[in-house]
Amino acid sequence: MNALGVTLEQVWAWLGEVADPEIPVISVVDLGIVRGVAFEGDACVVTITPTYSGCPAMQVIADSVKEALQAHGLEQVRIVSQLAPAWTTDWMSEAGKAALKGYGIAPPVQQAIDISGLHAGIRSRAAPQVSCPNCGSAHTQLTSEFGSTPCKALYKCLDCREPFDYFKCH
């Protein structure tokens, strides 16, 4: 708790209302990019890990976080950008993945490690099995490595014929 009587739990709850600028249905907390919140004297320090280094949305995210907390009376907010360890899709909450799907974006899937590659000492990864967010079909095809933003790839469903974005950052 800081001098104003604000608890860290409250700060987390407020951050849970800050939407990702690229995908407004998911909060920065559900996306898993907020790594830590702490009070240092009068300041509130929020540690953020970008979904990939050089993510153009990071400045927007940092500004939104600052504005949201200042709107709740935390005047001094410091954003710390932490690049290591790198963000992984494992940090995205189940609620976040469900929100992505509802928005028509296929949530990231755990990429299977090819066991045969391990024997040769090479960690190769099999292509992820992406299901269509519209009809659930696993019958999908990558059409472009880059979708509407560099973080997404464009896929097409071979069953319902709908094109969709796949959130590919990991």
Ligand SMILES: [Zn+2]
């Ligand atoms: Zn489909």
